[in-house]
Amino acid sequence: MxxxxxxxxxxxxxxxxxxxxxxxxxGEVVALIGSNGAGKSxxxxxxxxxxxxxxxxxxxxxIRLDRKPSQRIVQLGVSLxxxxxxxFPYMSVLENLELGAFNKRGRRLKDETLxxxxxxxxxLKDRGSQPAGTLSGGEQQMxxxxxxxLSRPKLLMLDEPSMGLAPLVxxxxxxxxxxxxxxxxxxLLVEQNVRIALSIANRAYIIENGRIVHHGDSxxxxxxxxxxxxxxxTLSI
Amino acid sequence: MTDNWKRISVGGGILALLVILPLITMRSxxxxxxxxxxxxxxxxxxxxxxxxxxxxxxxxHAAFFGLGALxxxxxxxxxxxxxxxxxxxxxxxxxxxxxxxIPAFRLRGIYxxxxxxxxxxxxxxxxxxxxxxxxxxxxxxxxTYSVVPRYYISLIGAVLAVATVYGIHHSKLGxxxxxxxxxxxxxxxxxxNILKYKLVALAISTFLAGLAGGIxxxxxxxxxxxxxxxxxxxxxxxxxxxxxxxxxxxxxxIGSIFFVLLKQWMSLYLPGGFHLAVFGVLFILVVxxxxxxxxxxxxxxxxxxxxxx
Amino acid sequence: MFKFLAQTFVxxxxxxxxxxxxxxxxxxxxxxxxxxxxxxxxxxxxxxYIGFWLFTLYGLDPFMGLPLxxxxxxxxxxxxxxxxxxxxxxxxxxxxxxxxxxxGFGLYLIFPQIAMVLWTSDERAISxxxxxxxxxxxGLRFGYVPLGGILVALIVIIAxxxxxxxxYFGKSLRGTAENWKAAKLxxxxxxxxxxxxFGLGISLAGLAGVLxxxxQELTPVMGIPWTLKAxxxxxLAGMGSIGGAFIAGLILGIVEAVSAIFMGPYTIAIGMxxxxxxxxxxxxxxxxxx
Numbered sequence: 032m033x034x035x036x037x038x039x040x041x042x043x044x045x046x047x048x049x050x051x052x053x054x055x056x057x058g059e060v061v062a063l064i065g066s067n068g069a070g071k072s073x074x075x076x077x078x079x080x081x082x083x084x085x086x087x088x089x090x091x092x093x094i095r096l097d098r099k100p101s102q103r104i105v106q107l108g109v110s111l112x113x114x115x116x117x118x119f120p121y122m123s124v125l126e127n128l129e130l131g132a133f134n135k136r137g138r139r140l141k142d143e144t145l146x147x148x149x150x151x152x153x154x155l156k157d158r159g160s161q162p163a164g165t166l167s168g169g170e171q172q173m174x175x176x177x178x179x180x181l182s183r184p185k186l187l188m189l190d191e192p193s194m195g196l197a198p199l200v201x202x203x204x205x206x207x208x209x210x211x212x213x214x215x216x217x218x219l220l221v222e223q224n225v226r227i228a229l230s231i232a233n234r235a236y237i238i239e240n241g242r243i244v245h246h247g248d249s250x251x252x253x254x255x256x257x258x259x260x261x262x263x264x265t266l267s268i
Numbered sequence: 269m270t271d272n273w274k275r276i277s278v279g280g281g282i283l284a285l286l287v288i289l290p291l292i293t294m295r296s297x298x299x300x301x302x303x304x305x306x307x308x309x310x311x312x313x314x315x316x317x318x319x320x321x322x323x324x325x326x327x328x329h330a331a332f333f334g335l336g337a338l339x340x341x342x343x344x345x346x347x348x349x350x351x352x353x354x355x356x357x358x359x360x361x362x363x364x365x366x367x368x369x370i371p372a373f374r375l376r377g378i379y380x381x382x383x384x385x386x387x388x389x390x391x392x393x394x395x396x397x398x399x400x401x402x403x404x405x406x407x408x409x410x411x412t413y414s415v416v417p418r419y420y421i422s423l424i425g426a427v428l429a430v431a432t433v434y435g436i437h438h439s440k441l442g443x444x445x446x447x448x449x450x451x452x453x454x455x456x457x458x459x460x461n462i463l464k465y466k467l468v469a470l471a472i473s474t475f476l477a478g479l480a481g482g483i484x485x486x487x488x489x490x491x492x493x494x495x496x497x498x499x500x501x502x503x504x505x506x507x508x509x510x511x512x513x514x515x516x517x518x519x520x521x522i523g524s525i526f527f528v529l530l531k532q533w534m535s536l537y538l539p540g541g542f543h544l545a546v547f548g549v550l551f552i553l554v555v556x557x558x559x560x561x562x563x564x565x566x567x568x569x570x571x572x573x574x575x576x577x
Numbered sequence: 578m579f580k581f582l583a584q585t586f587v588x589x590x591x592x593x594x595x596x597x598x599x600x601x602x603x604x605x606x607x608x609x610x611x612x613x614x615x616x617x618x619x620x621x622x623x624x625x626y627i628g629f630w631l632f633t634l635y636g637l638d639p640f641m642g643l644p645l646x647x648x649x650x651x652x653x654x655x656x657x658x659x660x661x662x663x664x665x666x667x668x669x670x671x672x673x674x675x676x677x678x679x680x681g682f683g684l685y686l687i688f689p690q691i692a693m694v695l696w697t698s699d700e701r702a703i704s705x706x707x708x709x710x711x712x713x714x715x716g717l718r719f720g721y722v723p724l725g726g727i728l729v730a731l732i733v734i735i736a737x738x739x740x741x742x743x744x745y746f747g748k749s750l751r752g753t754a755e756n757w758k759a760a761k762l763x764x765x766x767x768x769x770x771x772x773x774x775f776g777l778g779i780s781l782a783g784l785a786g787v788l789x790x791x792x793q794e795l796t797p798v799m800g801i802p803w804t805l806k807a808x809x810x811x812x813l814a815g816m817g818s819i820g821g822a823f824i825a826g827l828i829l830g831i832v833e834a835v836s837a838i839f840m841g842p843y844t845i846a847i848g849m850x851x852x853x854x855x856x857x858x859x860x861x862x863x864x865x866x867x
Contacts, residue, residue, distance in 0.1 A: 079762060105764030117759035119752045121866065130752045133745070134764035182764055325678050327615065371856040377671070378613055378816075379856055381678060382808045385615065389805045390849050397842040452671070499685055499801065506682070541690060548686035555679045556664055 032057040032217060033078070033109075033186060038087030038097070040070075040077050047073040048241045051087070055186070060208075060218040062232035062249070064225050070241040071221040072114055075188050078219075079111035080104040091186070106134045108185035114194065116175040120164030124155055124174055127163045131178030140183050147214075148177035151207040169200035176204065180211060187211065188219040193227060205231055229253050286423055290416045299415045305528045306422035307483055311501070312508040312520040313429035314476035319506065320515035321433075321442060322469035323449025324377065328384030329477055330501035331391050332361035336478025337496040338395070341403060341485035350421075354482040361478025362471050373466045388497055396494030404490045418487045425483050429476055433517050436472070445469050446515070500544070507551045513563025522562055580716050585834045591723035593830020594730040595788055597823035599803055600810035601734060602781030608817035609754040609774045611670055612662065612677040616684035617782050618804030622797070623688070624650050624783020625703075625790040626696055632703050639703050639787055640725055646787050647780045654779025658772045666771050685801065692797035700794040703787070726788040733784060734823045741819070750774060754817060809848040812855055815865020825863060 033055040040048040047070050055061045063071050076082045078089055080101035089096040096104050111117075118127050128148065132141040149156040152173040158166060163174060172192055179187055189208065193201045201224070209231055212218050222228035229235060229249040237245040237258070245258070252258045286306075290299060311333065318326050340357035344350055368383040405413065436442040444465040447455035456462055481496060504527065505520075512523025534543040554561070603617045614620075624646050631642040658666075665676045711720040741747040753760040753770050761767055789795070789803070806829070814825035829851070837844045855862060 081758070081761065100766070100768075101761045102764045102766045105762070111762050113758070113762060117756065117762050119755040119759060121755055122748070122751060126748055126752075129745070130748060130760070130763045130765070133749060137764065138745075178763070323675070325675050327678065327682055367853075371853060375856065375860050377674065379812070379860070381613065381615075382812060383852060383856070386805055386809060386849055386852055389801055390845050393802070393845045394843060503682065503686060506679070510679075541693075544686040545690035548683045548690075551686075552661065552680050552683040555676055555683070556661075559676075 032059075032092060033219070034088075034090040035074075035078065036088050036090070038077065038084040038089065040073055040082055040084050042073065042082075046241065048077070048084075051238075051241075051243055053236050053243060053246070055217060055219055057185075057217055058212075058215065059234065060212050060220060060232045062220045062222060062228040062235040063238055064222055064228055064235055065238035067223070069238045071238055072190050073241075074238070075111055075190050075219070075221055076113075078104075078109065078188065102134070105182055105184075106136070108136075108183075109188065110179045110182045110184035110186070111188045112175045112179040112190065112192065114190040116171050118163045118171060118174055118178065121162055123160050124163055124166070125159040127174055127178055128155070128181050131181035132183075134182055137182045141181065144181045144183060148180055151180075151210060152177055169196050169203070172196060172200070172204055173207070176207060176211075180216075184216060186217045186219060188221075190221045191223060192220070193222060193224045201227060225258075283427070290419055296415060299419055301528065301532070303415060303419045303422045303487065305524050306419075306426040307480055307487070308504065308508060308524040308528060309426040309521055310422070310429040310476060310483070311480040312505040312512070312524055313426075313433050314473050314480060315502075315505040316433060316509045316514065316516075316520050317436060317445075317476070318469050318473035320509055320519075321436060321449065322445040322466060322473075324466060324469070325381055326384050326470075326473070327381055327502055327506075328386070328388035329505060330497050330499055331384060331388035332365055332474040332477040333481040333484070333501040334388075334391060334395070334497035335361040335364055336481030337485040337491070338481075338493060339478075340482030341491065344486065345403070345406070345409075350486060354479060354486070357482035357485070358475045358478035361474045361481065365470050365474035366467065369467050369470045373463055373470075388499070388502065392494050392497035395497060399493035402490050402492045410489065413489065418483075421483055421486065425479055428479075430517065430521070432472065432476065433520075437517055441465065441468060449515070503544075503547070503551075507547055507554075509561075510551065510554050510559075511561055513561035514559075516561075516563050519561055519563045522566075526562070582835075584717055585838065586831060587717055587719065589831035589834030590827055591720070591727065591792065591830070592834070593827035594723075594727040594823075595785055595792075595826070596806050596810050596829050597826025598730040598733065598785040598788070599782060600807040600814065600822040600826050601737065601819055602778035602785070603804075603807045604811050604814065604817065604819050604822040605737075605781070606775055606778035607811070608819065609750050610666060610771050611674060612666065612775075613674065613681070614775075614778065615678055615681035615804055615808075616688065616800070617778075617807055618800035618802065619684055619688035620650065620654065620779045621782040621786040621789070621803050622692060622795065622800045623653070623786065625786030625795045625799075626692065626701070627783070628787030628790055629696075629701050629703050629795060632705065638705055639791055640729070643729065643784060643787060646783050650783030651776040651780040653776075655772050655776035657779070658775040662775065663768065663772070666768075688800060689797040696795075696797065698797055700796050701790070702794045703790040705791075708791070720792075722791045726791065729784070729788060730823065733781065734820065737781075738820055746773075805848065809852055811862075812852055813862055815862025817866070818862065818864040821862070821864030828863075 036052050038048060038051050039046065051074060063074065065071055073082065077084055078096060080096065080099055084097050091107060091109055094107060096109065119130065128145060132138050132144065154170055155174060155177055158170065163171065166174060176192065192204055205227055208218060220228055220232060229252060232249050234248050235246065235252055236243050289302060315326065315329050318324050336357035339360040340353045343356050344353035364387065368387055372380040372383045444460045447460055448462060448465055452462065485491060508523035508527045509520050511526060512521065513519025531543060534546060538546065599621055603614055606612055606614050627649060628639050628642055628646050631637040631645060632639050661680060662677060665673055665680065668676065707721050711718045741751055749760065749765045749770060752763065753765060753767060757767060810822055810826045810829050813829060814821040833844055833847055836847045
């Protein structure tokens with residue numbers, strides 16, 4: 032479904048991604064793991080159309096995404112929930128969700144999607160008229176995911192959804208992500224929390240210093256010695 | 269080492285030529301033209317400091333030019349010796365500048381822009397209303413009016429301006445200013461005292477602008493008081509700096525010469541103030557397509573020439 | 578004495594409404610695009626002159642002509658954005674601001690010259706039959722034209738607020754103003770949004786221009802003083818506050834009118850004073866968010 036081939040991406044003059052290639056099949060949950068600054072966010076931003084690769088291509092359902100404007104990419108069915116959550120702080124929760132549905136398809140299915148989102152995150156309905164900036168961190172993350180869902184994507188990309196959240200809230204959110212995948216949305220997940228990422232993903236790629244250094248099925252990676260040592264060693268159960 | 273010597277000898281040669289110019293030519297048009305160019309060098313370098321090096325867009329530069337001009341004019345005509353009148357004019361400009369700069373620089377950049385714009389316009393309107401009559405040099409001074417002393421003062425002003433910019437360029441102050449211009453947040457985290465550097469840049473810039481105004485006031489036979497606050501006195505130095513090369517030492521020099529020549533040429537063929545419109549279009553084109561000015565064009569050409577051996 | 582003050586008050590509101598309308602467009606453009614349109618007054622002037630033309634060449638009543646002026650200035654603004662500002666709008670914030678300031682400054686010099694060619698430097702005024710007429714209540718004089726101006730300003734601003742809060746596209750404008758990256762990711766076409774916003778802002782300026790032409794005169798150099806007024810109002814209201822800009826305009830109008838009593842020709846300095854006070858005491862303005 033998504034095919035990233037040999038892309039190089041620069042941040043200004045600094046090269047951030049080196050010859051990255053990977054793919055994601057329909058219905059899958061794929062995780063991108065790696066430490067801070069490895070280039071994971073850059074990769075997602077490139078797919079979403081915020082950055083243009085200097086080389087290589089991004090193909091989604093047979094259509095090239097690179098060099099297309101970001102609103103076109105959302106229309107084609109790829110949505111990104113960014114690391115900073117990408118919400119509008121002074122607008123109400125409901126308005127935020129509505130703007131998430133801005134593209135044609137999203138608007139058509141808006142009411143239906145809203146019901147879905149409220150089912151996953153009931154608190155968003157309660158806080159409907161509150162300014163989004165007054166929500167707690169976890170609630171904002173739920174709003175961000177809900178907003179992404181309102182664009183009715185075929186592929187939903189999430190950048191560090193667990194960042195800064197309490198374990199209970201993280202579990203809540205990842206439960207929802209799992210549900211979203213169950214209804215047919217493919218997921219591309221960037222996470223520093225390797226354990227939870229691998230618990231939900233089918234496959235994972237490991238990125239270090241802008242390059243893919245390892246990949247495989249989650250089960251195998253969980254038992255892989257190198258991975259355990261590098262990423263799981265300091266995590267408590 | 270030879271590069272430096274080359275630069276010094278060329279610069280020194282030009283300077284020597286400029287110094288003896290009034291002695292070798294009697295043509296008043298050449299002297300006048302040179303005088304104006306030198307004044308433009310002073311004024312444009314003054315904007316270069318705040319706009320080019322520190323990166324703070326000052327759209328009300330005319331305010332400081334005008335303050336210097338009027339202060340100097342009235343003090344000088346009231347029998348204060350010229351050097352003191354010039355100094356007073358320059359200081360008056362700086363005082364007003366700090367009045368805006370101190371509250372504005374603590375906040376986002378646009379407040380400074382708005383503040384200087386507002387100041388220039390208000391001064392113009394107030395002066396136009398209160399001093400509508402042109403100030404003409406009284407008969408005794410008029411009788412002995414000569415371009416030559418004015419030429420030399422303009423030369424001193426221009427040399428002072430270039431020396432100041434040179435000094436800033438090679439100093440810690442200049443580094444700080446450039447850091448602020450390139451990325452203010454990064455500069456702050458590197459420990460640069462943003463407020464201090466901006467204020468110093470503003471003070472130097474407006475001091476020189478006030479000086480330029482004062483010299484202009486000394487030079488002109490008749491001045492309409494409100495005119496020295498007209499937007500052209502902001503626009504001219506800005507376009508000179510942009511055409512020549514912003515944030516460089518030589519840029520405003522090239523720009524000034526180019527500008528004065530172009531202006532002379534255009535005033536021959538274009539009616540009234542229409543050359544302003546042409547300059548406006550030229551300016552916008554430069555901002556959009558040639559933001560580094562002629563200097564960059566020259567550099568690129570000389571590089572390609574050098575590349576060929 | 579009281580009657581004199583009250584009349585001054587009324588006069589202040591008459592002008593203040595126009596200050597507000599002129600400022601709202603500026604505030605909209607800055608809020609959404611982070612571009613400070615220092616040539617706002619120039620577009621205001623163009624709008625005024627177009628209204629003048631419609632009236633003197635075609636006999637179209639200026640109030641009737643407002644929608645035409647609005648549409649024309651909207652298109653003019655949108656095209657202008659595409660041709661001149663679009664390149665700049667893609668830069669990151671600081672560079673975008675700087676370059677747009679310089680471009681706006683360049684327009685200072687171009688527009689007045691064009692205006693002088695098209696309309697000469699004579700003062701023009703739009704003077705329909707009902708121009709000087711007024712009615713009185715409680716001994717206070719209310720001019721028909723200024724009242725019409727206030728009404729138009731109110732209608733326009735309320736319409737704008739409704740547009741921004743009730744329509745999808747209006748909400749996308751607010752979203753873009755708050756977080757343009759998030760707006761992009763929501764599938765909003767930022768370029769198109771900017772173009773329409775700019776057109777809208779310029780359109781508002783044009784409307785103000787016509788109303789100004791009705792109660793004051795139009796000259797090729799009126800752009801700068803009106804930009805100045807709009808800037809002070811925007812600072813007073815707080816960057817990005819659109820409804821607040823109108824109220825701040827009224828306040829400025831009233832303050833100026835009252836100050837004129839004892840400050841005479843120095844009244845214009847009030848703007849500077851207000852500006853400095855706001856900077857030092859409450860930088861976010863009366864209605865702005867910190």
